[in-house]
Amino acid sequence: MGVASRLKGVIDNLRAAATVRPVMVLQSDDWGRVGAPDPMAIERLREKGHPVGESAWDFYGLEDAADLHALADVLRGVTDEEGRHSCMTANFVMANPDIRRMVAEDFREFRAVAINEGFPAPWVQPPLIEEYRRLATAGVFYPGLHGYTHFSPEGMLRGWHDSGKFGNRMRALIAEDVPYLASLTPEINFALLDRSGQSERFADRATQAQWVKLGIDAFRAAFDRTPVTTCAPGYRCNDVTYEVWKEHGIRLVQTAGGRAIHRHHGLLVVERNVRFEPHLDGASAVAAALRRMAEVVECGFPAVVVTHSINYVRRHRVGVDQSLRALAEFLEGALARFPGLRFAHDGDILHAYETNDEDWLRPPTAAQVRHRGVLRPSVQ
Ligand SMILES: [Zn+2]
Secondary structure (H helix, E strand, O other): OOHHHHHHHHHHHHHOOEEOOOEEEEEEEEEOOOOOOOOHHHHHHHHOOOOOOOOHHHHOOOOOHHHHHHHHHHHHOOEOOOOOEOOEEEEEEOEEEOHHHHHHOOOOOOOEEEOOOOOOOOOOOOOOHHHHHHHHHOOOEEEEEEEOOOOOHHHHHHHHHOOOHHHHHHHHHHHOOOOOOOOOOHHHOOOOEEEEOOEEEEOOHHHHHHHHHHHHHHHHHHHOOOOOEEOOHHHOOOHHHHHHHHHOOOOEEEEEOOOOOEEEOOEEEEEEOEEOOHHHHHHHHHHHHHHHHHHHHHOOOOEEEEOOHHHHOOOOOOOHHHHHHHHHHHHHHHHHHOOOOEEEOHHHHHHHHHOOOOOOEEOOOHHHHHHHOOOOOOOO
């Protein structure tokens, strides 16, 4: 990026609209995404000498109906001044790999089960699609698109046939019915990327277009509408991705950062500026998120909170009850600390910014502009 366009970016950021009242948006990724069917898989991999089990993410399972009900109770239990309860923009991974079928076919082509059909063997979890739909209808979840898969399908096929170390790691995971682990197969962690060592190479246009289309078709089958908001796995997307998203009706892109809401390739870009991961960060998560939220509100920006599904999934982890209590405390703390706070989802943000809604947006004050000059990007 040239100096002139960087400078324009800085000025646009200082001038961008401020919210009339504080706004809080919760954005949550990885819903519908399977991890390890058996938590002992991690132990067995470790016994074989694979360096796994350090990261909480290695123990990712899959939500069930009880997780969804417990989360919905918390979100519904807190309402803003207008009587609106909180709502999560929940980004879904639309399909999971049918590993056993691909093994039987020697990984000749990629096979997957879309979440509206259930989950692939050996998962015994019944389909959750009716639960997801109920939460969407109740206004507790506002579904967004995380992608067709979280990982790279081409990378998985390549890994199975790879004769080197990458192949050994990939096949060890597949033997445990685990699609990928960030700690063991970083090469395929993100759908649109081929990673090796420090280098990251984006998939070509045709591959990206196919992956986006499959995700959108599966989303329509699941939720009976086209998704308008999306977040790329690992935030990894390039200009090609934006163009393909736009062609398919996406209007808002969620990413990480700390800048004002702005446009890129005609799409609204919403940067997540507050981290709330109580399961990963422990007891300090609520106080830290409220402190950070105060900095963001001082800038006149919506507080865009990132909180992944792993915080609220019980299957292989203890401590989810604390996460839920922390979420309730965070929401109540935000209401107490920021008078007039509005709960919103990505659809509300899209409407407010696309119509320049005076009830939501106004020019920033001098103090807000000053705060923007010193706001740090968020740590994701
Ligand atoms: Zn994700």
